[in-house]
Amino acid sequence: xxxxxxxxxxxxxxxxxxxxxxxxxxxxxxxxxxxxxxxxxxxxxxxxxxxxxxxxxxxxxxxxxxxxxxxxxxxxxxxxx
Numbered sequence: 001x002x003x004x005x006x007x008x009x010x011x012x013x014x015x016x017x018x019x020x021x022x023x024x025x026x027x028x029x030x031x032x033x034x035x036x037x038x039x040x041x042x043x044x045x046x047x048x049x050x051x052x053x054x055x056x057x058x059x060x061x062x063x064x065x066x067x068x069x070x071x072x073x074x075x076x077x078x079x080x081x
Contacts, residue, residue, distance in 0.1 A: 028058040035062050 024032040038059050041047045051059075 026055060026058070028062050033062070035059060035065070 024030045024034055025037045027033065028035065035058065038051070038055055041051055042056070042059060
């Protein structure tokens with residue numbers, strides 16, 4: 001890892017590292033995409049407001065894949081969105 005100078009550089013590097021670490025949660029094109037986290041967030045009304053439109057679209061695009069473990073959840077999501 002390169003040396004980072006100043007607070008702005010540290011913040012940029014930290015953001016870059018966090019994005020790389022959690023990309024599989026938010027990016028449905030990621031090789032290890034696992035939308036269980038997005039589903040869990042969508043099911044909690046307190047956290048649903050934090051999902052971006054892109055995250056909601058990722059759930060919709062992968063709804064069958066994401067809901068194989070729970071019977072009937074796809075209908076629930078169709079009613080939420």
